[in-house]
Amino acid sequence: MLNPSIDSLLKKIDSKYTLVTVAAKRAREMQLADDCAVEKPVSHKFVGKALEEIDAELLNYVPSEEKVSE
Template sequence: MNQPSLDILMKKADSRYTLVVATAKRARQITAGESSKLKHISNKPVTIALHEIGNDLITYQRLKSSQNK
C-alpha cells in the first residue's frame, strides 16, 4: 500500500518537522503496543502512523515554549 501523499500530509501539519515528530511519536506508541486506529494496513509502525495522520485520526497540539526573558 502506498504512503499518503506528502501534499495531503502537509495539510495536517504546519511544517515538515512537525509532521516528522508527530509521525515518529505515534510510531513509537504503536511499537510499544498501543493499538492502531485503522484496520490492519501494514506491519510497519511508521506507515500506520502516516495513514492515521492522513485520515485525521491523529492530531497534535503545539505547547507554549518557555522562553527566558
C-alpha cells in the first residue's frame, strides 16, 4: 500500500499527470541537494519523500497559463 495514498494526494493536486510531474521534479531536486522538507519521512526514496511533502502541503505548484496553438 502506498503511503500517502493516491486518494489523499489527488485532493491536493488535480490530476495524476500533474502529481507525477511535480513529484518527479522535486525528487530530482532532492537528489542534488538532499533537502527534504518533511521532518521524519517514512520513505527512504526521493519520490516517496516528494509525495510525502505534497501530502503534508509543504510542496505546492503553480500551473502555467500556456496556451496551445491550434
